[in-house]
Amino acid sequence: MNIANALTVVRILLVPVFVVCLFAGGTGWRLAALAAFVLASVTDLLDGRLARSRGLVTDFGKIADPIADKALTGAALISLSVLGELPGWVTALILIREVGVTVLRFVVIRRGVIAASQGGKLKTLLQVAAICLYILPASLSPPAWVREVVMAVAVVVTLVTGADYVLRAVRLYRGPAGPRPGTSGTSANSTSTSASGGNGGGADG
Secondary structure, three states: OOHHHHHHHHHHHHHHHHHHHHHHOOHHHHHHHHHHHHHHHHHHHHHHHHHHHOOOOOHHHHHHHHHHHHHHHHHHHHHHHHOOOOOHHHHHHHHHHHHHHHHHHHHHOOOOOOOOOHHHHHHHHHHHHHHHHHHOOOOOOOOHHHHHHHHHHHHHHHHHHHHHHHHHHHHHHHOOOOOOEOEOOOHHHHHHHHOOOOOOOOOOO
8 A cells, every 4th residue: 555546446436425415406405416426536647657657556556557447437427417417418429438448548558558548648648637626516507508618528538439349458458468557567568557647557548
């Protein structure tokens, strides 16, 4: 256990806190849910930077970090759909992409870690922004069309970057197998891991 992995665990623990606050209803609880979601999202940024800058990339982080990310995003989207505030098909599209990318990451992890693309980082930023707009209480929320446009852009970028990730994963899988990430490996593998983003590869493409 290190500080980067501890932040990942904190993010996982914040998921049920966020869900409870969101379903509690009322302006105060909505703001509490927003605070929990933003705090969890910030830990995603911090654990990745700490893992890379301090050499704290671990096998636990490579597995737990993407799971924590998907748990947070999935809990937010599913909760909003259950509350009738977000169309179910939007949640389904995003979750299918996110789960699919996570599965692909585990499939190709023995051959290397695919570095996060700028599109992947933009996807994450747009998803967080869109979800925050939907979480805001009605009294503080912008016009409905604003959050709908942001969410629509997030969905498009999510699908496009998902397709790009599939193509890169296929190319990596068909290539020669490299040292298993997390072992001594080669300098090239170390570079790929450190550039991957997240706590050992959490930020996807």
